[in-house]
Amino acid sequence: MSEQPERSPSPSKVGFALNRRQLIVGGAAAAGGAAFLSACGGDDDTTATTAAPEATTAPEATTAPEATTAPEATTAPATAPPADLGEVTFGSNYSDEKPKAGMAAAVAVSGLDVKINTVDHNSYQENFNTYIQQPDDVMAWFAGYRMRAFASKGVVGDISDVWTGLGDMSEGFKNASTALDGKQYFVPFYFYAWGLHYRKSLFEEKGYAIPVTWDEFLALCEQMKTDGITPLAGANDGRWPQMGMFDMLNMRVNGYDFHVSLMGGKESWTDDRVKEVFAKWAELLPYYQPDANGRTWQDGANVIGDKSAGMFLLGNFITSNFDGATQQDIIDDIDFFLFPEINPEHGQDAIEAPIDGFMMAASPKNADGSKALLGSLGTKEAVEAYIGVDPSVVAANGAADTSGYNSLQQKAAELVGGSKYIAQFLDRDTDPSFAADVVGIGIADFIADPSKIDTILDTIEAQKATYTFE
Amino acid sequence: MxxxxxxxxxxxxxxxxxxxxxxxxxxxxxxxxxxxxxxxxxxxxxxxxxxxxxxxxALATTALSFTEWDNLAPLTDIRAVGFQNYWFIFTVFDTNLFPALFNNFILVFWLFFCSAIGMLLAYLLDKNLRGGRVYQSIYYFPVVLSLAVVGFIWKSTMFSRDRGLLNVIWPGEPIDFVGDGTKIFQFDIPFLDFPLGLSRNFAALLIAMAWRHIGYIMVMYLAGLKGVDPALREAASIDGCNEWQSFRNVVFPALKPINVVVAVITVIEALRAYDIIAALNEPRGTEVMGTLVTKSLLGEGGGRVGIGSAYGVVLLLLCLGFIIWYVYNHYRETEQ
Structure with missing residues (x-):
């Protein structure tokens, strides 16, 4: 089941495909990180203890991650106190080899005595409800509703004072880290963006222009159809990929505020504004690759790869479908653009970018240490140390060094950094069960038969009433 | 005795x-x-x-089905809600519950049909055909695979719309076996505002499940047939029975203990069906009780323990009905 997640993938699961230079750097760093971990006596997938450099028993190993990252990472961050804050426990779902090593490097930047408990990312997420009742001091999690749901239940701690020292985070990231009470409970680490992905060479060859308005978009679709290209790749296996289309249409038609309000259960799904979203969607469906419901996003990515389809609304992880060794030309050729404007009132002011980051337990055993660790993880030094090992992500911290990014990463950093609003994706922006079991089913039914939309929306609205939103 | x-x-x-x-x-x-x-x-x-x-x-589940709890708040936050969860699943979520029940019933009938085929295969293989061992291995092979793996195999190699073998062979427009919830047949139910029926993708899953179930049942009957005294069959043929009569009146009754076990296995397999559907991400039209229970209970961000438990209780009652029937018959016959 690991291949086909039942929800949108987290940035920690899928990243950007890397170009060759990054692969080499990353590989070397991963090796260094692995050596670092084993030298510290951690068992695989269980516990690894990183210690402050002066306390370590393996000095030659601790230098490994620092040596491979940017030199400025070795300078202690402003928030890093001396190591006498004591041990901080850290629950991590960065369980694959590279992310695990990267996280060890990022944590080491704090100079604190941190005990990392790494759990396989699937089990971590599935069991988070149980885990959060006896959590570690600091834990990895996701922004948006999935953070707010726990914040409103009082099981995670207010870290607003940490945010005062974070500096280079954009307003969009701060919004995504803020719960309904206006306080921050989350420190963003990295993200990926959603947009319409396309092959640069195909657009050049056929002379297509990037559409900015809805009419231009429909005209481009029509043109592609005449040229014998499927305009839009369509995948919905797992019933999450098409949630992205709903999000984009809703934010373009009704704006981010309405979207959040709808996701928060405060608006009716039978509202005309929602019907308008599906009406716009119905205009697009004729340009879809047929039978989207049964297709995995990987199969959707393949038709972008062989240029039989023109565009695909997906996350940047689309490039991870291609093999870096043999399909590097395809990876380098993939670019993405913002979903076109529909309602001039909202323009293109919103983007979808799921963010991974960290939260603090409601009553951590070591509160000062936890806040110091979170403050350190939010700095550019920490995320740069991570990217030194695992270069397939884009740092949330706006000051982080972008010189190692490939063009897609740079584009993501630029588009997300410039967006006024950042949505987290439908299954992260509302009750996860409501997203998967009600909206996801409704969207799949809509794609199978758009004429039934009124019944579908009635069903969603009726089932919504059985959920208690945050 | x-x-x-x-x-x-x-x-x-x-x-x-x-x-x-x-x-x-x-x-x-x-x-x-x-x-x-x-x-x-x-x-x-x-x-x-x-x-x-x-x-x-089981009793805890039953108790929880009358409560509302998000599996997160402390136990003291469990709130009794009476029959509200049952009201929800029978009215608001009827689009989930009734198709799932219908699919489970279809499965019961289908797997009994597959059991019959398994018995036929076993009967033929028991006749020491040439190459019987090879056939036996081929039929038995899928049984060593988990149903989830069976699902992955069929999904990617047989059913895939773009790459699957069936669509490569099929001359017409490619068929979306896995994602297409179109009903093959359907009928209206008086108290429901939507029709029930067998969806095309559930039919595809039925074929994948049959692939495994037939081999499983075949092996059980092969073992059973080895235990049937050959003298009985000889006597039957001497008495002038043809093949069918000998099977119907002599061999089949002698297989009674195996029949009981197979019936139990078949019903349980049909009611507990879950893994293959979950492995294929529960495409529309393939919901069964097992997936409804887990969908409500598992996952991040707060489970819906009450509703999941209510689905579980419905499933428990179905199983109990079968168990009571089985135990009742079993003891009645033992007494005789």
Whole structure:
């Protein structure tokens, strides 16, 4: 089941495909990180203890991650106190080899005595409800509703004072880290963006222009159809990929505020504004690759790869479908653009970018240490140390060094950094069960038969009433 | 039989006079004190485990189905809501519940059909055909795979719209086997505002499940057939039975113990169906009770324990109905 997640993938699961230079750097760093971990006596997938450099028993190993990252990472961050804050426990779902090593490097930047408990990312997420009742001091999690749901239940701690020292985070990231009470409970680490992905060479060859308005978009679709290209790749296996289309249409038609309000259960799904979203969607469906419901996003990515389809609304992880060794030309050729404007009132002011980051337990055993660790993880030094090992992500911290990014990463950093609003994706922006079991089913039914939309929306609205939103 | 009768008998058939008088009307038993101790342990430990592992969770689930709880807040936050969860699943989520129940019923019938095919294959293989071992291995092969793996195999190699073998062979427009919830047949139910029916993708899953189930049942019957006394068949053919009569009146009745086991396995497989559907991400039209239960209970961000438990209780009642029927018949026949 690991291949086909039942929800949108987290940035920690899928990243950007890397170009060759990054692969080499990353590989070397991963090796260094692995050596670092084993030298510290951690068992695989269980516990690894990183210690402050002066306390370590393996000095030659601790230098490994620092040596491979940017030199400025070795300078202690402003928030890093001396190591006498004591041990901080850290629950991590960065369980694959590279992310695990990267996280060890990022944590080491704090100079604190941190005990990392790494759990396989699937089990971590599935069991988070149980885990959060006896959590570690600091834990990895996701922004948006999935953070707010726990914040409103009082099981995670207010870290607003940490945010005062974070500096280079954009307003969009701060919004995504803020719960309904206006306080921050989350420190963003990295993200990926959603947009319409396309092959640069195909657009050049056929002379297509990037559409900015809805009419231009429909005209481009029509043109592609005449040229014998499927305009839009369509995948919905797992019933999450098409949630992205709903999000984009809703934010373009009704704006981010309405979207959040709808996701928060405060608006009716039978509202005309929602019907308008599906009406716009119905205009697009004729340009879809047929039978989207049964297709995995990987199969959707393949038709972008062989240029039989023109565009695909997906996350940047689309490039991870291609093999870096043999399909590097395809990876380098993939670019993405913002979903076109529909309602001039909202323009293109919103983007979808799921963010991974960290939260603090409601009553951590070591509160000062936890806040110091979170403050350190939010700095550019920490995320740069991570990217030194695992270069397939884009740092949330706006000051982080972008010189190692490939063009897609740079584009993501630029588009997300410039967006006024950042949505987290439908299954992260509302009750996860409501997203998967009600909206996801409704969207799949809509794609199978758009004429039934009124019944579908009635069903969603009726089932919504059985959920208690945050 | 005589030994058990002897032990069970409350009025001793052979009464040693001296002991009988000394200990008044004490029940006669051949069990020593040690025997009785071990008997107590052998019965008591499994009974205890059964109680703890089966009935306590079942009763807890039943209790939870009358509550609302997000699986997150402390236990003191569990709120009793009466029959609200049942009201929800039978009215608001009827689009989930009734198709799932219908799919489970279809599965019961389908797997019984597959069991019959398995029996046929076993009967043929039992005739020592040339190359029988090879056929046997081929039919049995899928059984060593988990149903989830069976699902992945069929999804990617057979059913895939873009790359699957069936669509490569098929001359017309490619068929979306996995994602297409179009109904093959459907009928209206008076109290539902939508029709029930067999969706195309559930039919595709039925084929994948049959692939495994037939081999499983075949092996059970092969073992059973080896236990049928060949003299019975010889006698039948001497008496002039044709193949069908000999099977129907001689072999099939002799297979009774296997039939009972197969019936139980088949019903349980049909009711507990979950893994293959979950592995394929529960495409529309393939919901079964098992996926409804887990969808509500598992996952991040707060489960819906009450509603999930209510689905679970519906499933439990279905199973209980079958178990009661089975136990009732079993004991009635034993008494005879």
């Amino acid at each position: 005589t030994v058990t009768d002897h032990i069970d008998d409350t009025t001793p058939a052979v009464d040693p006079p001296a002991r009988g008088r000394r200990r008044r009307r004490r029940r006669y038993t051949t069990l020593s004190k040690g025997d009785r101790f071990w008997l107590g342990v052998m019965v008591g430990v499994p009974a205890f485990l059964h109680l703890i592992l089966v009935w306590v969770p």
